[in-house]
Each structure stands twice: as structure tokens, then as C-alpha cells.
Amino acid sequence: MTDRIGSGPIDPKLSAMMNGLAKGIDTILNGTETPGPNGFLLMVFPFEGFAGRCNYISNASRDDVVTLLKEQLSYFQGMPDTHEEGLQ
DSSP states (O other): OOOOTTOSOOOHHHHHHHHHHHHHHHHHHHTTOSSOSOOOEEEEOOSSSOOSOOEEEESSOHHHHHHHHHHHHHHHHHSOOOSOSSOO
């Protein structure tokens, strides 16, 4: 069976970059507060082929991320499709 998006091994090249981004995002959103008042989730996945992994990093617990993703998916599925494909 071929890998689906999200099921491949973590890309070590992305891991280092994402850790740096996460530290920067956390500092911008929360300053020096630990834990800060703002949570974030960064997801990185391949556009081509999808034979990779959806790498993610967050300052939230895994359980909170799962809850967030379920709620966000439900919200997105209930929205009318009014935008063209791409960044909005």
C-alpha cells in the first residue's frame, strides 16, 4: 500500500525548520509567557504526489489539537464553497 498524505516518515529537513518557526511563532504570539495565552498549529504537507507526511508542530497538547481539528473540519464542511482554490 502506498503512503497517503500524513502517513509517511517525518521529513528531517522540515523538522528543523518547523522547530525554528514554532519558536518564532510562539514568541510573537505569547512573548515570554509560558504557557502563553495563544495556541497555534503549523501543518506542512507536500502539494505533489502526496507520498509524504503531514508534519505538524504546535504549542498545544495533542488532545487539544485533535479537538481543534475535529471542530475546524466540521466548520469547513458546513461552509459554502465560495473561494477559488489557493490561499485566501
